[in-house]
Amino acid sequence: MSNFIFSSPGKYVQGSGVLDELGEYAKALGGKAFLIADDIVWGITGDRVKASLEKAGVAFYYERFNGEASGNEITRLASQARDAGTELVVGLGGGKTMDTAKAVADELKQRVAIVPTIASTDAPCSALSVIYSDDGVFESYRFYDRNPDLVLVDTHICAQAPVRLFASGIADGLATYVEAQAVKRNLSLSMVGGKPTIAGMAIAQACEETLLTYGLSAYQAVENHVVSPAVESVVEANTLLSGLGFENGGLAGAHAIHNGFTAIQGDIHHLTHGEKVAYGTLTHMVLEQRPDEEIARYIRFYRQIKMPTTLKELHLDNESFENLVKVGALACSEGDTLRNLNPTLTAEEVAQAIVAVDAFSKTVTD
Numbered sequence: 001m002s003n004f005i006f007s008s009p010g011k012y013v014q015g016s017g018v019l020d021e022l023g024e025y026a027k028a029l030g031g032k033a034f035l036i037a038d039d040i041v042w043g044i045t046g047d048r049v050k051a052s053l054e055k056a057g058v059a060f061y062y063e064r065f066n067g068e069a070s071g072n073e074i075t076r077l078a079s080q081a082r083d084a085g086t087e088l089v090v091g092l093g094g095g096k097t098m099d100t101a102k103a104v105a106d107e108l109k110q111r112v113a114i115v116p117t118i119a120s121t122d123a124p125c126s127a128l129s130v131i132y133s134d135d136g137v138f139e140s141y142r143f144y145d146r147n148p149d150l151v152l153v154d155t156h157i158c159a160q161a162p163v164r165l166f167a168s169g170i171a172d173g174l175a176t177y178v179e180a181q182a183v184k185r186n187l188s189l190s191m192v193g194g195k196p197t198i199a200g201m202a203i204a205q206a207c208e209e210t211l212l213t214y215g216l217s218a219y220q221a222v223e224n225h226v227v228s229p230a231v232e233s234v235v236e237a238n239t240l241l242s243g244l245g246f247e248n249g250g251l252a253g254a255h256a257i258h259n260g261f262t263a264i265q266g267d268i269h270h271l272t273h274g275e276k277v278a279y280g281t282l283t284h285m286v287l288e289q290r291p292d293e294e295i296a297r298y299i300r301f302y303r304q305i306k307m308p309t310t311l312k313e314l315h316l317d318n319e320s321f322e323n324l325v326k327v328g329a330l331a332c333s334e335g336d337t338l339r340n341l342n343p344t345l346t347a348e349e350v351a352q353a354i355v356a357v358d359a360f361s362k363t364v365t366d
């Protein structure tokens with residue numbers, strides 16, 4: 001018998017302007033920080049990060065993130081950090097930067113602080129990284145003993161980012177309760193290797209409720225680059241509730257199908273994690289035969305926040321059925337979570353559900 005397990009980050013701090021407090025919070029984790037960010041993110045945050053760390057007396061070394069959470073990039077950065085003699089890893093940016101920072105900290109057995117600059121995924125709080133090849137094909141999940149020691153989210157910065165990334169975070173968050181329910185129903189295990197706790201399921205449910213209640217007005221506020229109370233709630237749902245919810249509730253079809261999409265070459269590569277997860281969630285719902293009206297509700301909501309609900313919007317309308325079976329095959333692979341939805345599913349059945357989502361979506365009226 002497995003145990004009930006709940007795992008979470010050491011500290012979560014969210015607020016408008018909170019980036020200026022990074023130094024104060026980081027000080028408790030180490031005296032010399034290794035900072036990872038790409039050029040865009042460093043351009044947005046660099047000066048404030050440096051000022052805040054200097055003020056708190058935390059020394060630092062900055063290294064540019066090259067863009068992919070791959071084994072080679074992790075090895076390169078870990079070796080830089082070793083040479084620089086730093087004690088703490090700080091990852092600033094989107095999901096790939098955070099996943100890389102967590103892996104680098106794991107290589108070095110050091111503490112890690114995560115500073116999301118977009119509310120685009122539920123990567124910040126989790127004790128795992130999604131690892132890709134240098135070319136961006138999904139390879140594996142890498143699990144850690146502990147969650148990040150600190151997650152610090154500046155809501156003002158997240159609201160300045162493109163609204164598409166914010167909507168992608170909402171879509172990633174909407175998958176959380178759908179998948180956790182499948183895990184629970186199938187008596188499967190969560191991402192922390194335990195049976196889902198009441199806490200884990202309640203958080204996943206609160207995530208869905210928050211997003212469906214405030215998601216649209218928050219989307220409109222971020223489109224205008226302002227922070228409203230709804231934006232604060234949705235940033236928390238995208239980041240904390242979704243993160244705790246998926247990890248402690250578990251993943252199933254939506255994310256396995258998202259991972260499957262990386263098997264296809266072409267324009268789908270330019271879509272965000274959340275956009276692919278949105279379609280994966282609808283496919284998951286078709287596979288578990290949710291009532292039409294429930295699926296239609298999700299389709300209408302995704303449309304309002306401009307997430308894809310058709311194969312055309314996924315740039316897969318010209319793809320052969322054979323290639324969709326390849327997506328299904330990758331989703332069905334041993335290391336992935338489709339079995340938590342239904343262990344008997346085949347690659348063909350997944351491909352058919354992908355087509356069925358498109359057919360149904362075209363008939364749903366606003």
Ligand SMILES: NC(=O)c1ccc[n+]([C@@H]2O[C@H](COP(=O)([O-])OP(=O)(O)OC[C@H]3O[C@@H](n4cnc5c(N)ncnc54)[C@H](O)[C@@H]3O)[C@@H](O)[C@H]2O)c1
Nearest residue numbers: 040094095096117118120121122123126128129130161273
């Ligand atoms: N480890 C986990 O638990 C977990 C969970 C969900 C997703 N993921 C992973 O996260 C990755 C996707 O993350 P993502 O969608 O954030 O994309 P990303 O990390 O690939 O890219 C984010 C992009 O947004 C830019 N950006 C960041 N902040 C910005 C800002 N404030 N303004 C303008 N641009 C900004 C960055 O420069 C970058 O180009 C995938 O690899 C996925 O597998 C991991």
Ligand SMILES: [Zn+2]
Nearest residue numbers: 121122172277
């Ligand atoms: Zn996700």
